[in-house]
Amino acid sequence: MVVNKVLTLVMIREARRVLLGMKKRGFGQGRWNGFGGKVEQGETILQGALRELHEESGLTARHLTEIGRLVFRFEGDPQLLEMRPCWFPVDKIPFDKMWPDDKLWFPIFLEGKLFSGEFTFEGHDKILDYTLSQVKKLPM
């Protein structure tokens, strides 16, 4: 069965550091990540991103800027929320405790460039196949 969900992922960054949250339970448990989750019915992606950012980190953003668009396919399951935020210097991002695709697109994000990609996973650790590129404009 194919389940299509729209998920947000907000990266809070300053020039030399990035704020990540430790996912305490549910989908991605035990991994550092940006803040986000499912877009709810009747919500725009931006509204969903602002809501999840606030729910998970307590932060209220004045504005958000698009950084990329990624498609994930899982040959398996999904699930829940809860985060523990922590700032990481840009040269000390804990990739070994993050989603395996992150080390591929983070460099583009940290350069301030837009990116677009698709990842197919086997379970939650193995990337079977992917495409990723820096783009001038995000696909709709």
Ligand SMILES: Nc1nc2c([nH]c(=O)n2[C@H]2C[C@H](O)[C@@H](COP(=O)(O)OP(=O)(O)OP(=O)(O)O)O2)c(=O)[nH]1
């Ligand atoms: N960095 C990174 N983030 C990912 C990857 N895959 C993936 O779903 N995410 C993000 C998108 C979302 O922000 C988050 C998953 O959202 P979620 O399932 O916890 O959604 P939610 O908070 O609405 O959860 P729930 O309460 O409905 O269970 O993980 C990935 O490969 N890398």
